[in-house]
Amino acid sequence: MAEQQATREAVLDAALAVFTEHTYDGTAMSVLATRAGVAVGTIYRHFPSKEALGNAVYRQWKARLAADLFADHGADGAGGAGLPVREEFGLVWRGMLRFAAEFPDAFAFLELQQHAGYLDAESVALTERIDRAGAELIIRGQRSGEIRAGDPEVLVALAYGAFVGLAAARRGGGATGAGDLALAEEAVWDLLSR
């Protein structure tokens, strides 16, 4: 039974790796099976279809990303902790950084690919929940005067897009210095604040 869990995880890990490298549609189940070190049939004992597996991978990592960004300080959406928004932003930013450094494939899979073709309603809902949490942080900053006025959705899109761009560059082999990261955090905060 622990055995079974291990197999399931091997499949999820392999799926992340090959989907990231070759795209969901560009990946054959047989390739995935080989990468996971199991037989094709085994995958289907754990996931009813390729589509279900794709959603499982997506959700696993999107949820983990959300947890890494918002869970460990008070600002998990409902909230509004006592922290200055600048510091809260720093926590979120460095959470993204940590996630993207520790799980570069997961970040690339989540944010550098198009999933519209196979995501189900639950996966979409999860994504929207996360976007909302970002917008709420912005709104708190606007209330406190720390963040500039304007549609919070636009500011989230710009700031998160900037981070995705940075992560993509790092994935491509650039922006590897430690100074780059401090620069980036400052620059994006300036995008948001003044």
Added chain:
Amino acid sequence: MAEQQATREAVLDAALAVFTEHTYDGTAMSVLATRAGVAVGTIYRHFPSKEALGNAVYRQWKARLAADLFADHGADGAGGAGLPVREEFGLVWRGMLRFAAEFPDAFAFLELQQHAGYLDAESVALTERIDRAGAELIIRGQRSGEIRAGDPEVLVALAYGAFVGLAAARRGGGATGAGDLALAEEAVWDLLSR
């Protein structure tokens, strides 16, 4: 012959539309043919393979995007016109905006999907040329003191990433107000300029 050109363009247009909607790997040639209003065999008179067609679509639009951003003022990479960098940035930014508004599918195809599986060397080289042009604009701004210090590659990644994030949000139905665009330009310039 003009006939032939028209067919070729119908195929390229249909390819952009279906690749954008379903991904390169997620698209069947027969679907593409139907969308283009031609027979499958006809596509193969104009493009030797699906891969070649994918590259043709990619290059067509990436080149057009480059032209829209850089060509019409002096700053096409080598150069360095006399314009203040803030103004030059404004030209580039509004060029991106115009392109993304006029050809939303093309922008989504180019920037929201992963092409690594089928792009050939020439397509990759084209992309790199454009990135370089962006970096050069940053460098000019740093020399003139208008743009903050730091790895130009990082700043390009952040700024272009921010734009992609904005375009994705607009594609999803948000950030539609005119004020949003002015806000975005200002914010991203603040990201760059300090």
Added chain:
Amino acid sequence: MAEQQATREAVLDAALAVFTEHTYDGTAMSVLATRAGVAVGTIYRHFPSKEALGNAVYRQWKARLAADLFADHGADGAGGAGLPVREEFGLVWRGMLRFAAEFPDAFAFLELQQHAGYLDAESVALTERIDRAGAELIIRGQRSGEIRAGDPEVLVALAYGAFVGLAAARRGGGATGAGDLALAEEAVWDLLSR
């Protein structure tokens, strides 16, 4: 285009042969394709699925059987021609005989196998229409006093079942004499009449 029709018919013919020999569920599409002298993919240009092909084969032959039994004399269900029912029965019986002799595979496929797993509503409706026509012949005979009283459905089941049993025996290599056939017709008429 006539070419296409020929391919379609080759597939239908091969399907009848292999379904009859190995059963619908016992037949692989690749076997069918080989038998038809075409590639697997070709079958799918003519029939959207194995199930659709199964229904097409079933309907083709069930309709033909119905036509052979009822069409060529006045008694096609609505009717009630002037013929004595004994003679009409003879026409139907010899129609069955002719059909089963000319298309033994088709008869075996239709009547010696279980189709419930894949027949669609239209195929089922066709079958019911034919059963009804048989019952109506019985009813006419009962009205004229030529056929014994009792549930017409029961009498049809017995008489048609007897024919199927005979056809199965002939398929197995028995009951090949001409006298056998005259005997059988007489015996079944006696089942119905007195």
Added chain:
Amino acid sequence: MAEQQATREAVLDAALAVFTEHTYDGTAMSVLATRAGVAVGTIYRHFPSKEALGNAVYRQWKARLAADLFADHGADGAGGAGLPVREEFGLVWRGMLRFAAEFPDAFAFLELQQHAGYLDAESVALTERIDRAGAELIIRGQRSGEIRAGDPEVLVALAYGAFVGLAAARRGGGATGAGDLALAEEAVWDLLSR
């Protein structure tokens, strides 16, 4: 050990049920296992293969049918009791009726499906033995003048076919009245005797 017998029988029962509903080839071992309330692997402790199981089911019921029809009066093939053939026919007929009423799935499985694909030599021999017993009854009737002249094989095929047709109709929901059964026995005897 009694435990084991019980499992074996649960498997045989489940096999009959699912084979009858979905056909031998249309049934997956896993479905069968679920229906039997055992694990797939367990089936293989009792039967070496699906084919062996199919033959076991077939033989179990074909033998039981033979016993019900012929065993309990003197006419078990070799014999020739003193009974008038009309009465002996009645015993056989009502034996069939009892069997088909008590074990409708078994009768449908045996007589409404095609087994050629997996029956082994022993199963085929058993079937032939039964057919022979039927023919011998006919022959005795012909000797005594009670049954009409003609190839006994043909008469068996007709009479047994009639019964199968009746049973199929009853399975389909028709011919449920008690009068129907008396009618049927009379009619089939008239088929044989005249």
Added chain:
DNA sequence: AATGAATGAGGATTCATTCAT
């Protein structure tokens, strides 16, 4: 030059059978 039927390798999924627990 355009068509679209044909091809068959390749893709997703199933299933009889095995075997470690």
Added chain:
DNA sequence: CATGAATGAATCCTCATTCAT
């Protein structure tokens, strides 16, 4: 002994590509 996870060949079906018309 029973279990059911694992296996991988075999199944149904798809799709890039070819070619006769």
